[in-house]
Amino acid sequence: MGELNIVVPIKQVPDVSELRLDPVTHALIREGVPSVLNPYDRYAMEAAIRLKEQFGGRITAITMGPMQAKKALQECMALGADEAVILSDRAFAAADTWATAYTLSVYIKTIPYDFVFTGLKAIDGETGQVGPELAEFLGIPHITYVRKIEVDQTTRSVRVERQLENGYDVWEAPYPILMSIAREYGEPRLPTLQGYIEAKRKQVKVVTVADLQKMGGDPKYFGLKGSPTFIPKVHPPPARPPGTVWEGDPKEAVRKLVEALSEKGLV
Amino acid sequence: MGSDRFDVVVVGAGPAGSAAALTMARQGVDVCVIERGEYPGAKNVFGGVVYKWPLEKLVPKFWESAPLERRMIDHRLVILDKEAGFALSFRDDQLGEEARGGFTALRSKFDPWFAQKAEEAGAVLITGMPVSDVILQDGRVVGVRTGEGRENEVYAKAVVAADGVMSTVLQKAGIRGPPNPDEVAIGVKEIVELPPETIESRFNAKAGRGARLEFFGAVTKGKAGGGFVYTNTNTLSVGVAVLLSHLMELKLKPYELLDEFKSHPYVAPLLEGGKVKEYQAHLIPEGGYASIPPLVSKGVLAVGDAAMLCLYPEGTNMAMASGMIAGEVLARAKKNDDFSDNRLSEYRKQLEESYVMKEHKRKKNYGAVLKNDKRFFNDYPSLIAEILRELVTVDGVDKGAKHSEARKKIRERVGYLRLLRDLYSDVWSVLPW
Numbered sequence: 152m153g154e155l156n157i158v159v160p161i162k163q164v165p166d167v168s169e170l171r172l173d174p175v176t177h178a179l180i181r182e183g184v185p186s187v188l189n190p191y192d193r194y195a196m197e198a199a200i201r202l203k204e205q206f207g208g209r210i211t212a213i214t215m216g217p218m219q220a221k222k223a224l225q226e227c228m229a230l231g232a233d234e235a236v237i238l239s240d241r242a243f244a245a246a247d248t249w250a251t252a253y254t255l256s257v258y259i260k261t262i263p264y265d266f267v268f269t270g271l272k273a274i275d276g277e278t279g280q281v282g283p284e285l286a287e288f289l290g291i292p293h294i295t296y297v298r299k300i301e302v303d304q305t306t307r308s309v310r311v312e313r314q315l316e317n318g319y320d321v322w323e324a325p326y327p328i329l330m331s332i333a334r335e336y337g338e339p340r341l342p343t344l345q346g347y348i349e350a351k352r353k354q355v356k357v358v359t360v361a362d363l364q365k366m367g368g369d370p371k372y373f374g375l376k377g378s379p380t381f382i383p384k385v386h387p388p389p390a391r392p393p394g395t396v397w398e399g400d401p402k403e404a405v406r407k408l409v410e411a412l413s414e415k416g417l418v
Numbered sequence: 419m420g421s422d423r424f425d426v427v428v429v430g431a432g433p434a435g436s437a438a439a440l441t442m443a444r445q446g447v448d449v450c451v452i453e454r455g456e457y458p459g460a461k462n463v464f465g466g467v468v469y470k471w472p473l474e475k476l477v478p479k480f481w482e483s484a485p486l487e488r489r490m491i492d493h494r495l496v497i498l499d500k501e502a503g504f505a506l507s508f509r510d511d512q513l514g515e516e517a518r519g520g521f522t523a524l525r526s527k528f529d530p531w532f533a534q535k536a537e538e539a540g541a542v543l544i545t546g547m548p549v550s551d552v553i554l555q556d557g558r559v560v561g562v563r564t565g566e567g568r569e570n571e572v573y574a575k576a577v578v579a580a581d582g583v584m585s586t587v588l589q590k591a592g593i594r595g596p597p598n599p600d601e602v603a604i605g606v607k608e609i610v611e612l613p614p615e616t617i618e619s620r621f622n623a624k625a626g627r628g629a630r631l632e633f634f635g636a637v638t639k640g641k642a643g644g645g646f647v648y649t650n651t652n653t654l655s656v657g658v659a660v661l662l663s664h665l666m667e668l669k670l671k672p673y674e675l676l677d678e679f680k681s682h683p684y685v686a687p688l689l690e691g692g693k694v695k696e697y698q699a700h701l702i703p704e705g706g707y708a709s710i711p712p713l714v715s716k717g718v719l720a721v722g723d724a725a726m727l728c729l730y731p732e733g734t735n736m737a738m739a740s741g742m743i744a745g746e747v748l749a750r751a752k753k754n755d756d757f758s759d760n761r762l763s764e765y766r767k768q769l770e771e772s773y774v775m776k777e778h779k780r781k782k783n784y785g786a787v788l789k790n791d792k793r794f795f796n797d798y799p800s801l802i803a804e805i806l807r808e809l810v811t812v813d814g815v816d817k818g819a820k821h822s823e824a825r826k827k828i829r830e831r832v833g834y835l836r837l838l839r840d841l842y843s844d845v846w847s848v849l850p851w
Contacts, residue, residue: 183526185456185457185460341565343564343565343567343569343570344452344544344547344563344564344565344569344570344571344572345421345422345569345570345571345572346569347544347547348421348422348450348542348544348572349421351542351543351544352421352542
């Protein structure tokens with residue numbers, strides 16, 4: 152029985168718990184918002200770690216993004232990733248999901264892998280597209296919303312449960328395969344102090360556009376110019392109508408509140 | 419070394435912790451810094467001025483690379499009564515040229531920079547991990563833990579407690595308890611955004627230069643405390659600090675005091691049109707010399723706020739200086755392979771001989787002044803305002819008569835003897851200059 156090679160593509164995203172809206176324009180204030188590992192990706196890391204614990208093997212965490220994203224990779228290494236790779240170059244900037252998946256695939260094709268585990272989606276873009284697109288570029292099958300994985304190494308296949316709204320499917324597929332991991336897979340663990348210390352002693356591998364070209368990547372599919380998606384306009388959510396405040400004598404205010412609620416037929 | 423064993427573990431990556439770690443890492447000490455914030459500075463608050471000394475000793479010409487805001491060329495002390503303000507200002511452009519006047523800074527930018535210096539020197543910096551307990555063996559602290567299980571433990575020959583005023587390390591090790599309410603002030607601060615040109619014209623400074631204003635008197639409803647306005651690049655740091663025990667007596671919320679300070683006629687025009695970007699609050703050690711806990715005990719060296727080393731407005735300075743000295747002592751301990759408390763007590767000795775303790779001793783009446791606050795924070799400020807209001811009013815009464823009226827007021831309301839005594843023994847100990 153051989154060891155498994157597992158690739159986990161991750162993303163660094165703004166910490167939504169710290170996100171605020173500009174009270175006037177209702178646009179997101181991104182300035183000063185700390186970046187964190189995409190919460191959904193923790194489930195992908197958890198699945199990778201559990202498989203590695205069961206069969207042994209090697210986990211490679213990979214991301215495409217600015218160099219600050221190294222921090223998210225370091226967290227993956229603290230969790231148990233053996234290697235971390237960042238695809239970082241100005242040429243990759245402003246990529247849509249198609250270009251992102253293509254760029255990731257160029258690198259992943261050069262390393263051995265049995266499984267690619269992704270989160271369901273990233274909490275900033277919320278598209279959930281990169282995983283399935285990446286599987287297409289890699290020419291492997293994919294299953295989304297996976298909540299349980301059984302590996303059969305003799306037949307090189309998996310039997311998985313796929314979470315549905317009210318129930319689950321059971322699927323069988325050969326690997327290499329890409330799977331996006333559902334929350335129902337299980338609570339992801341937190342990094343430990345020693346995990347963080349060990350991660351600090353490892354290096355993150357940096358890959359540039361020149362490196363990817365040597366690996367056969369076509370630069371016209373990278374970044375903004377490789378992105379077929381065009382966003383004509385972004386609409387902020389409409390402002391909430393202001394509430395009503397009844398001031399003055401509490402009893403009188405409560406009476407008015409009850410009156411208003413009964414007018415609307417709510418009490 | 420393995421990932422669970424270091425020469426020294428430093429808890430906290432504020433100015434004290436980073437100064438200690440930087441000093442040690444440069445001398446080949448295997449050091450791990452554990453910071454609870456997501457990044458250094460995430461949990462920290464100060465007024466904010468960083469001074470040339472002692473940082474320059476650690477990072478020569480730091481002002482060329484550190485994320486600093488403005489060079490301070492105008493140092494102003496303002497005594498407020500309810501409506502009026504009496505200011506003493508020293509303004510000198512040379513202070514800016516020679517970087518002597520200090521620099522304003524924002525901790526969320528400065529602390530990461532400083533911690534990175536330690537990291538570059540070889541320290542292992544871990545962020546986002548709060549230390550929850552110490553590991554005791556035969557009465558000595560041999561490590562710390564950040565959670566359950568062996569995986570969350572790290573061992574060291576000595577531990578530096580740089581984890582702030584509430585120091586988990588010192589409390590868990592049984593070296594000191596939580597500070598008393600009359601040993602700590604609560605500081606509240608807002609970052610108010612204004613265009614740089616507006617700041618420069620309001621504070622009469624060139625680009626990159628600015629003023630620091632320290633306020634005493636009616637800032638805190640006659641209770642011991644003070645306020646400040648510091649100029650940053652495109653923001654002002656505006657805050658008040660009041661002893662926790664007094665705040666409890668006043669039955670006020672900290673932000674209510676800050677709102678009152680911000681609406682004082684002397685202060686409001688400085689802030690006009692500004693947009694509040696951030697609100698911060700923190701406890702500040704104000705107990706002075708008497709509140710300093712054992713600095714070396716059970717293999718733990720206490721530095722910065724954890725050691726209650728903080729004299730308004732130089733808390734950051736005291737932190738860095740104490741961290742630096744602790745770092746030197748620990749580096750020598752490594753060379754001699756002797757981490758016994760006996761050897762480490764050299765830290766206390768060296769600190770006593772340094773600026774840090776000399777200042778704390780000089781200002782040993784500080785605590786007393788804060789407790790006998792009525793005269794200093796209420797009576798004197800209103801007397802000064804009353805007398806000056808009269809003196810600057812030209813109304814046909816001759817100045818000689820006004821002067822003797824002023825002397826009479828001083829005699830009746832405080833008495834010359836008491837005034838002299840206060841001036842001689844106490845006022846010098848609270849002045850920030």
